[in-house]
Amino acid sequence: MDKGEPGAQHNSSARNYPPRCHIDTRISLRSRILEWRGNCKRRSRLLWVMGQAAVGKTAVAQTMAEKFAKMGCLGASFFFSRPNHRDDPDTLIPTLAYQLAINLPEYKRAITERLGNDPMILRKHRCAQFGELISEPLRDLMAQNHPVVSSPLVIIIDGLDECSDKEAQLEFIELFSKAGHLPLLWLVTSRPEYHLKSVRSHPNFYATCIHEDVSIDDVEAQRDVQRLLRSRFEKIRQQYEDQLGPNWPLRQHVRLISTVALGHLGFTDFLLRFIGDKEYANPQGQLEVCLRFIGGNGLGPGAMNPLHALDLLYHQILSDIPGNYLKTTIDILALIILYPHDRLCAQDVANFLSLNQDTFYGSLQRMHSVLSIPEPSKAHKARLQVYHASFSDFLKDPTRSRKYVIDQGVAHRTIAIQSLQWQIAGKEPELPPQTGAHGCTQSPQLKWVTEPRSPGRMKEALRVFASRIGWVACRRVPRDLAPQLISKLNSFPFGLLREEEVKEFPEFLEWLHMNGVSSLKAPW
Structure with missing residues (x-):
């Protein structure tokens, strides 16, 4: 089929040296997949494996594809790969149909006849293609009680998140989940991108799918x-x-x-x-x-x-961030990487950087494979965390991350200035809350406030955090970036500081001296 992608098959020469599981790795997951395939009383015909970047999902998919091929029960496979330009959603269904035709001569005759009667099938929308090339021919064979469909075949779709169209990703999941009447089992792998996580965890979808999560910390x-x-x-x-x-x-x-x-x-x-x-x-x-x-x-x-290969993966993930969000994404990453704090929840990170809920989650929507991002309902108590230190190291090394590098001097200055502002805001009397456009309670200094935390409690948490890191951040600002910060310090009300908030002052004063500042205009 002209619209297919032969390079996406598990045994394609275009996929030289594909990753495979070592004989002693991912044993439990592979065993559960085999058990799912062999269980005629399985709860669902769709098994969805989700995990962060580079945790071995493709190795599992490749290993299972080879295993099922040897068992004679592999119907088809498709390995999406954005870096290798195997990411066109319009090639998936023709490629699956081609492989099914190779494996099932009776099915091949059926779709050959259909394509002969209607050569335009491959130009129809994906849902129509799925019906005419996969669903209907298999259903006809089932109606004839044909032995080739007496036992289900496994279809493996790896890296669904690397398909170039997010709407197509969701469309495929819907097609697979509604194909329970067919003699097919669907094994899908993906990263935990926000739109995919949302679908998989939706109450109406949850029961139609078996969930497997691949973790690095178990x-x-x-x-x-x-x-x-x-x-x-x-x-x-x-x-x-x-x-x-x-x-x-x-x-x-x-x-x-x-x-x-x-x-x-x-x-x-x-x-x-x-x-x-x-x-x-x-x-x-x-x-x-x-x-x-x-x-x-x-x-x-x-x-x-x-780690060149891992760096390429991180570059790919970051390149997916929309341009209007990239700076904010880097600001968020800089804060949690340069100033990690056990008690700073995701909502506090957003407020510290003066981000509302929409902007915060919009900036992180492509980062679920490298970050643990709490749902909005849990953001008031759960932390935003980097999954693996290799990503933090990558972002701090300009030779590796290049245009995505965290400019640490600029980041320290931004964090220092925000800290000054939050130390002031945290000492102001609590103002009457207002209701924002999304029904969230807001105060003038807080962009995102939700129950059960009051604006006063949130300001106090941010004041404490700011007082702990603020003077440290000041000291880390390089001399060429210091003038803007010093202008802010000239108006800072130092007299409001408490005794426990000036522990870092000797080093801070030394930093001022090194930057040629002998005195500040600020009220002490």
Whole structure:
């Protein structure tokens, strides 16, 4: 079929060296998928695996596709990939139909006849294509009690979030979930993008789908990392026996990588691929580069980045952020990365940066694969968190993140100025609340207030946070960016500060002196 995408199939030559599960990793998830396929009393014919970026979803999908193909029950597969330009939603249904036709000669005859009678089927909308190319031919075979449809075939769709059209992503999920009458089982993987999470958790949809979540912080994931390290290091050692001793690598080095990986199989795999790279044929040297890299000691000019593949993934995620939101997204990331605080909830982050609820969530809508983003109903008590330290390190390193880098000097200045303002606002008498356009209670200084927290309590929380980090942030502002901050300090009412709020003052005064400020005009 001209509109198909043969490169998206699990066994396509266009997908050279696709990721696969190590024999000892993701065992529980793979077992549950096999059990789902073999259970004639399964609750749903749609199983949706969701997980953050680079946690091994594609490896699971590839491994299961190969397993089901050997079992003779793989109907079709489609691996979306935005970087490889396999992201056109209009190619999915023709590609699935092509593979089903290869696997089921009777089905092939049926759709060949349909296409002969109506060559324009492939130009119809996706819902019509699904009906005429997949649903109706299979239903006809079922009506004939044909043996080829007596046992369901598995259709695997990997990386649904990488499909270029969000509306098409939702349309496909709806088509799959309503195809329960067909002899097909749908295994779908995706990142937890906001629109997909919303659909999957909706009460009307929840019962039509089996949920599987791939995490990096559970015990099994951390054990998987340790198994992967042991196995792959042993394989590398055997390949380079003339270079490496029997005790390579040292236990403390394996332990360090395992600790840094925190259950992140993608991170671990990228490092191991770098260490075992045959182009370099120097695993000890590559390991030393990795140890310097994860130890924060820098790589030096011209050195290869062991996480180049992971960086490409992070670039792809950030490139999806709409241009009008990008600066705000970076501001949010800068605050939670440079000044992490256990008691700062997501709602406080928004208010600290003077963001309303819509802007806050709009800025983060493409970040669910790298951030833990609380739902609005939980934002008053749950934190906004980065899933893995590799993303924070990426954003702070200009050689890796390039245009997405957190400009730390600018970020410290922004945070310092916001801290000054919140220290003042937190000391003002509580003002009568107003009701905003979305029904949220607002005060002049707060952009987003909801029950059960009062504006007064929220201001106090922000004042405490601002007083803890504000003077530290001031000291971190470089000299060339200091004038704007100093102009704000000239009008700051220092006399309102409490004794416990001036602990950082000796260092702050030293910073003022280093910036050539001998006195401030502010009232003391």
